[in-house]
Amino acid sequence: MVRKFSESSTRRQFLRQAALGGVLLYGWNVAAAGRLCALRVGSHQQGVRLVFDLNQRLTAAPVIRSVGEVLHIELPGIEHGLGRPAVPTLGPLQGGAEMNKSATGLVLRLPLREAVRWRSFSLGPGRGASYRLVLDLMPVAGTAVKSPRAHPVGRAGRPIVVCLDPGHGGHDSGAIGAKGTREKDVVLDVGLSLARLIRSTPGMRLVMTRNTDRYVPLMARMHLGFAQRADLFVSIHADAFPERAVRGSTVWTLSETGASNAAARWLAKTQNAVDPLLGDIQSGVHDPMLNAVLINMTQTAAMNSAVAAADVMIRGLAAVEDLHNATVQHANFVVLRAPNVPSMLVETAFISNPEEEQRLRDPDFRRLLARTMHDAIVAHFVKAPPADSAWSVTRHVLSKKENLADVAQHYGLSVEALRLANNLPRGEGQPGEPLRVPITGA
Ligand SMILES: [Zn+2]
Structure with a gap:
């Protein structure tokens, strides 16, 4: 049949x-x-x-x-x-x-x-x-899959891979605001702006689950992050709630239970498989117990990294948007489950809140969200660059003649990213203060 x-x-x-x-x-x-x-x-x-x-x-x-x-x-x-x-x-x-x-x-x-x-x-x-x-x-040109702009980097190493995942798409509109604003359109626009910023960041490589209005299954999104060995997976959404007054941003990472269940399923599927797309996680290891331990270890490291990144994201968003939750929230979302991939889901704002729907309709606000998310992503990797990546971190001691904007510009950062990476409050830094800054290019 x-x-x-x-x-x-x-x-x-x-x-x-x-x-x-x-x-x-x-x-x-x-x-x-x-x-x-x-x-x-x-x-x-x-x-x-x-x-x-x-x-x-x-x-x-x-x-x-x-x-x-x-x-x-x-x-x-x-x-x-x-x-x-x-x-x-x-x-x-x-x-x-x-x-x-x-x-x-x-x-x-x-x-x-x-x-x-x-x-x-x-x-x-x-x-x-x-x-x-x-x-x-x-x-045909023989160029590797990477950002179009080639940058000199501070040291040999691979680029940091960021996977962006604008939620929904195609027949799946996501949440719809009272004015008819569709979540899938808003988050795609934020995602495309953020993609442009990531492409122009030295030592960073962009992967996207979708860049047009099309439906991509959740597992396909997750799998892309895994197959591309993303250092960070960021799913972008807009929230909805029946009560229209509810507002603000929320950042989610995977819950512990979600991680262990997903890891167990992954293990069941892969422990005997030799799959050209899955690569390292099972290579040369045929002991199921050892495999389970390895997956749990990499998953724990990935989850810690995800929470650290999500924490920076929340602090970044707090500067431009109310927070619905002031701390990282945890849930068992499918897109967050890729083993070894630090993953977060950002609910930018409530499309069900009339005021926030109005903001989400404003292209300037969407670009502000993208810039803010980019600052947070950069700041996270200034705090914790992957060991084998082209990024490393040095200390820049603020002199009396410099302000934060000078330092930020010198290292190709925004002032906001510099603040986030160094937990600096508003206002100028103190002379003599050692600031974490990235070495990613000449
Ligand atoms: Zn959504």
């Missing part, structure tokens, strides 16, 4: 399977027909890697060609697909995909942001795994 797939049944099915797994998974069992069971996307060396999980071998070599700014991938002998697979905006991929049947199989069309070259290879079934077609896409 071939099930008809509507958007919602696809989603439900996806969420059910994803809840059991922890990797991108789509589709369902259809007996005795060539079937694309899953499509996974992640970054890989110079570009991105797509892994097509198939229930049988392709009947012929895949046909891959680029037509204008779209990559066509034909899978001969495959009859059943995934409806509309959620492909993230990543490297040369524009995000989104279309899938149609052709006379000989399935054709997937992927919109591109830049010209690519590719190589593909097939893998037989591993232990319990299906057949796989692996397709690597590399930008």
Whole structure:
């Protein structure tokens, strides 16, 4: 039997399977027909890697060609697909995909942001795994997937990876204000402004779960942060409550119970798997107990880091917006569950509050939110740069001739980020005060 797939049944099915797994998974069992069971996307060396999980071998070599700014991938002998697979905006991929049947199989069309070259290879079934077609896409220029601006950095090291996740999108509007303001539009706009700021930050690399008005499943968002080894995952939302007077910002991180449950599920899925997209967490480790310990340790470190970052975020937001909760809140949100990824969810303001809805409608306020969030993200990494990153921290002792603005400008920071990184109150710093400042560029 071939099930008809509507958007919602696809989603439900996806969420059910994803809840059991922890990797991108789509589709369902259809007996005795060539079937694309899953499509996974992640970054890989110079570009991105797509892994097509198939229930049988392709009947012929895949046909891959680029037509204008779209990559066509034909899978001969495959009859059943995934409806509309959620492909993230990543490297040369524009995000989104279309899938149609052709006379000989399935054709997937992927919109591109830049010209690519590719190589593909097939893998037989591993232990319990299906057949796989692996397709690597590399930008023609040979440039790595990174921010367009290349910056000199203070030391050798990888860029800090920030994954932005504007909530909702597509058919999922999120909360809607009394004036019809849709959460998905507001948070996308804040996210795009914040993305521009992160792209222009030396030593930082941006990843986004969506940069257009499209729906991305929660697990796909979480998985992107994990696959990209994000140093920080920031989900952006606007809150709603039946009582219209309720207002202010809230910052959430994952609750302990959510973390251990998610880690346990992740473990169940991955302890025997060898997955080209999942990488380090299980590599070379086949002892389930040891695996559990490793996952818990990395998860604990990630959660501590998330709380530290969320704390800076709250202090930053307090300068521009009322706080609904003055401390970091904890909940078991799916998007926050990626092991090893410090993750937070920012409820910027209440779209259900008429005054705050009005503010959210104001482009200046949305840009202010983006700047504030950027200041907090920068300040967090000035406080705690990842050890192997291109960022390091030094002390700048404030001289009598300098003010905070001079120091901030010298190190490419905003005054607000400098304040947040050093827990400075309003007003000028004291001469002789040692300030934490980043070394990220010349
Ligand atoms: Zn939301």
